[in-house]
Amino acid sequence: MISVLAVMCAPWRQVVRNEGTDDDREIELEAFDPDQAEQIDLLAWYAFAMAVRKQEKPDREAQPFDRWIADLRLPDAGYGPREFWGARRDGELVATASAYLLEGESDQVALTSITVVPDRRRAGVGTAVLHLLLPLLEARGRTVVEGWDLPEDGPGRRWANAVGLRTAKSMVVQWLDTADVDPVAWEVSVPDGYRVVDWSGEVPDESVDSFARALTAMRDAPIGESGVVFPVWTVDLVRKSEAELRTSGIGRRGVLAVNEATGEVAALTLLDFYPTLPTWGVQRDTVVVPAERGRGLGLCVKARMLRWLREQRPEIDRVHTGTGSDNEHMIRINHLLGYRTTSVSVGVNAKISELRDRRVEVAGQETG
Ligand SMILES: CC(C)(COP(=O)(O)OP(=O)(O)OC[C@H]1O[C@@H](n2cnc3c(N)ncnc32)[C@H](O)[C@@H]1OP(=O)(O)O)[C@@H](O)C(=O)NCCC(=O)NCCS
Numbered sequence: 001m002i003s004v005l006a007v008m009c010a011p012w013r014q015v016v017r018n019e020g021t022d023d024d025r026e027i028e029l030e031a032f033d034p035d036q037a038e039q040i041d042l043l044a045w046y047a048f049a050m051a052v053r054k055q056e057k058p059d060r061e062a063q064p065f066d067r068w069i070a071d072l073r074l075p076d077a078g079y080g081p082r083e084f085w086g087a088r089r090d091g092e093l094v095a096t097a098s099a100y101l102l103e104g105e106s107d108q109v110a111l112t113s114i115t116v117v118p119d120r121r122r123a124g125v126g127t128a129v130l131h132l133l134l135p136l137l138e139a140r141g142r143t144v145v146e147g148w149d150l151p152e153d154g155p156g157r158r159w160a161n162a163v164g165l166r167t168a169k170s171m172v173v174q175w176l177d178t179a180d181v182d183p184v185a186w187e188v189s190v191p192d193g194y195r196v197v198d199w200s201g202e203v204p205d206e207s208v209d210s211f212a213r214a215l216t217a218m219r220d221a222p223i224g225e226s227g228v229v230f231p232v233w234t235v236d237l238v239r240k241s242e243a244e245l246r247t248s249g250i251g252r253r254g255v256l257a258v259n260e261a262t263g264e265v266a267a268l269t270l271l272d273f274y275p276t277l278p279t280w281g282v283q284r285d286t287v288v289v290p291a292e293r294g295r296g297l298g299l300c301v302k303a304r305m306l307r308w309l310r311e312q313r314p315e316i317d318r319v320h321t322g323t324g325s326d327n328e329h330m331i332r333i334n335h336l337l338g339y340r341t342t343s344v345s346v347g348v349n350a351k352i353s354e355l356r357d358r359r360v361e362v363a364g365q366e367t368g
Helices: 039-056 065-073 125-139 155-163 205-220 235-247 297-312 328-337 352-367
Strands: 002-010 013-018 027-032 082-089 092-101 109-116 144-151 166-177 194-200 251-259 265-273 280-288 318-324 340-351
Touching (some): 039 065, 039 082, 039 092, 082 125, 092 125, 125 352, 144 352, 155 340, 194 297, 205 251, 205 265, 235 251, 251 297, 280 297, 297 328, 340 352
Parallel strands (some): 109 144
Antiparallel strands (some): 002 013, 092 109, 144 340, 265 280
């Protein structure tokens, strides 16, 4: 049984209790604000994060506190506001959760992540936290819970499927280690009838209108049964997202292929640079508008980006990208450029109402 005992105890506090965990101990869920939290709570979250990191990435060193907190305080641009919660059992921080409240066409989705500290797993904590979160997400206008980037064969996917979140999309994760690739692979000429425009930070004014139209063609990219809908981009939305990137300290580089006859953007690719990942580039959208497909423009703009990277940002030694597993063309282009596939991750989702109904049904079977 889940009961809400107290709400809004302090500006960033909200206490909800679950009496239904396997060992019948209370789980207390409490809102957490990394910008305002007290040092003692930040240290508890840091210890939690490092315990999880040690288990999941044993070969990696612990992150220094300062870098970890900078990372936590920097929301990813373009996903809307993010909220955090901590779950305690007998005062111990046993789980953390976060949700991005997506905006625009996807404003019914809470992009949610729940993590249980390794030595408290398989005791019902993750499930309890999910069910404590549901009413809070509904109160924020959400009807769908979605989770991304779960390793295909990891505990997250198994748990999610067990508690009623279906596998909604699959992504191939690919890395390009610049030192391992012969840059000859990036010597790709521009097809006749097109010119290439590169920019940093903001799309040039003369191209932004057709850039918005071209970016809207991302709606064709296969994303399985995700509840997320790619936006219809407008110039205002492009400028707003650029401003968000600036606020988050994220650098952006873009390469456009422009059709010389029409002056329209035919293809584009975007690469982001995060202050917390100083030697990484993060590949964002690449798209060729439908009428221009099959002419090598996707390969051309991505190759141009890599040549620029090598010349202008030699400190970047890895580029990271994720592509829908059924997006054969993009995966093939990435292989031609020297990317290697490192893993497959999945996205999961469910309607909040389905999860609640299922919980009632399972509880009914247990007691009945
Ligand atoms: C996924 C995660 C949150 C699960 O938390 P948890 O408290 O261990 O999960 P629960 O005890 O509530 O598990 C409920 C059921 O899910 C299934 N399940 C959970 N973990 C599983 C695993 N590693 N392998 C197979 N099934 C699993 C089981 O059916 C389990 O019931 P059972 O223990 O009676 O068999 C935890 O493993 C975790 O933090 N993983 C890393 C972060 C992550 O992947 N989060 C995903 C959500 S965004």
